[in-house]
Amino acid sequence: MKPEDKTGFVYQQSFLIRLVSITFLFLIGIVIAQFLLPIDLAAISLFASMIVGTILGTYLAQLIFKSNEVIDEQSESLEGMVQETLEKGKDFIDDFKQKSLDKEIPKEELPKETPTDKEQKSARERLKDKGLL
Secondary structure, three states, X not given: OOOOOOOOOOOXXXXXXXXXXXXXXXXXXXXXXXXXXXXXXXXXXXXXXXXXXXXXXXXXXXXXXXXXXXXXXXXXXXXXXXXXXXXXXXXXXXXXXXXXXXXOOOXXXXXXOOOOHHHHXXXXXXHHHHOOO
């Protein structure tokens, strides 16, 4: 293996090499487990589940490593975008506050409420006036 080659035992290997190496590793483990715990049917299901789970786990780990690299590369541009968005939001809120202050009606222009005869009577009295009670 060359010193500048970054591929590991499982990391950054092709699918076939990952499958063979993980299958071989679990095959050795299952043979040892068969001598300790003689289970026949469950061992086959367990063997297949372990292989599939490990293969999916390696791809998930590779996805996480790649996303970390991308985030590190673009962190400066993301920071600028977040700052711009925050500034736009502050400007929007300021404009909204300014418009709401402009639309506020002075108290002098509000109509004054005067209690009428209907508002002073109770519900029972109004029903009596209509002849319903």
